[in-house]
Amino acid sequence: MKKILASGLTLLLLTACGSEQAGTSQEDETSGQTEVKNEVQKPKESTNTEKKDTDKEEKVEPSKEVIQTRDYKINENNWSIEPIGDSNPKVVLLTIDDAPDQHALQMAKDLKALNAPAIFFVNGHFLDTPEEKEILKKIHDMGFMIGNHTYSHSSLKDLSPEKQKEEILSVSDLVETITGERPKFFRAPFGQNTDYSRQLAKEEKMSLMNWTYGYDWEKQYQNKAAIADIMINSPYLNNGANLLMHDRTWTSEALTDIVKGLRAKGYEMLDPNRIKTIE
Template sequence: MRFIVTIFIAAIVLAACSSTSTQKEEKKENNQSLTEEKKSDSVVKEEEQKLEDNTEEEKVEEQQAEETVPEYRMNAVFALEPIEKANPKVVLLTIDDAPDKYALEMAKTLKELNAPAIFFVNGHFINSPEKEAILKEIYDLGFEIGNHTFSHANLTTLSQEEQKEEILTVSDKVEEVTGERPKFFRAPFGANTDISKQIAAEEKMLVMNWTYGYDWEKDYMSKDAIADIMVNTNLLVNGANLLMHDREWTNAGLEQIVKGLREKGYETLDPNLIETPK
């Protein structure tokens, strides 16, 4: 009798163990299934995010491609000519020696007038967090930032290494502050050299001098005088490349200059429409 009871108890224990083992296996399988589902969901979400990111990148690239189709080309005398059917009666506004004292105010004036321009900067003016902030604000207002060398030295008097430092330090600083390297280069005094042209080509910058400028001459160091000569000079032609500087009198006369040019039928050219080296 005892033997039968013992066998019966053993059978019950064995069945219980078997049931527990089966439950553990089922739980393990369920956990594995949930883990695999989570992994699968994670992979799907990751793939969806990648597709979304790629789509956004493609949209940005397409938008940039549309925005940067060149309509004008610079000629041998540094004026701008239509590549095909663009308006020939344009002028390009450029401001050198920025950001010294008046560049930000000039940028705000031009922004209010919806007049695009290139601000050619000198590295020695971007020498503090405050000046870096001014440069960034000019850029954020939508203006093109050009390279005008670090110290405004005459490049023809410098060694190749010195010229390289003068140019590249400015491009590096502009990129550090704005996130974009300059696409335009203007040598101080218009004194280009073989090495400066080579560096500009390597950096994909368009070497640019000018058609006319007057604000460094004594006779034009007043608001009315500079406004009058910039609009009424006989050098004003289609595609003229206008040179101005970060100066008190030019800043004061800037609105008159832009309005005077427009009264003569000239459109202020967007630098983004100018063909640059690829």
């Protein structure tokens, strides 16, 4: 009788283990220099092979590593990123504005494949539909930081304080609703902050961020080869350079070459989580 009970118990345990192992889990801005107008869930089963492949491409596991060390800071005199202490000075920061328009999700996928962090600065008018909100959620879930770039991309200097508040806070509220986090960085359209926007950003615990250089709104750089070349070989490329790019066809096409070219020059793509922000 004991042997029969032991055999039954062994069978039950093997069956439970087998069941556990079989379980499944599941763009548009005209911008420029300051004061000038100048983006692992398993796929669902499908009998359509092409659809299954598409699902695999779009479902990317969120980054699980959260870097706690804040060992860089923003230099508001030139908007470069400076190391605190003995951190590596040879870094650049990648930023993508006017997201998520048409190419932000693909840009995020390309950056993720390269393990290249970046900030995606979003406009509220690109978050009007459920599809656009889902794109932003995917970008965030890939581990990318989301920044505030106002709702309509209007020049803040032309707006009343009440309207500026609406332009800024509506985007922070939207981003929080979509991602669960409020933005930590604010970038004013055209780099044109006002006394009011500076104060509001501070109250909202958002650090101001402009840029060191960017070119993809200029006609001569609106192709893959030209924008890749100037972003890699700009005379303004130096330690801590803050690179401005946009959700644009040519920039998206060149993004992989840009990252590889910067790395070939010895630059590290800085994780924005390492930048000291307002607490």
